Amino acid sequence: MSKFTLLISKGAERDLAQLPKFARRSLEVAFAELELLENPREKLGPLKGRAKGLYSLRTGEYRAILEIFDNKLMLLVIEAGHRKTIYRKYQS
Known part of the structure; x- marks a missing residue:
């Protein structure tokens, strides 16, 4: 029964502080x-x-973008923000 550890990047910490x-x-x-x-x-x-x-992790109108590292059992939060703006940089 392995559990994942969640880490928050510095950029995501800044994003969260602004929410x-x-x-x-x-x-x-x-x-x-x-x-x-x-x-x-x-x-x-x-x-x-x-x-x-x-x-993407959804909570109401806000989202967090994460990357999963299965080999390290780690979740990395890359950024967080409002759903209207968070996906813009990922659009083709």
Whole structure:
């Protein structure tokens, strides 16, 4: 029964600090829940196109983009933000 460890990049930390308090708290709770799952992909949506290999965590109107490292049992939060803007850099 292996659990994943969640790490937050410096960029994602900056993103989270700029979010409204309720959104930041909602994402933090979702991060904690992810760490308890054996297969975090159950709660994540795979991204497509240029972002293939990355995953999205949804909480209300806010999203976090993550990368999964199965060999290290690690989840890396790359960025966080509002759903209207977070996907722009990944569009083809």
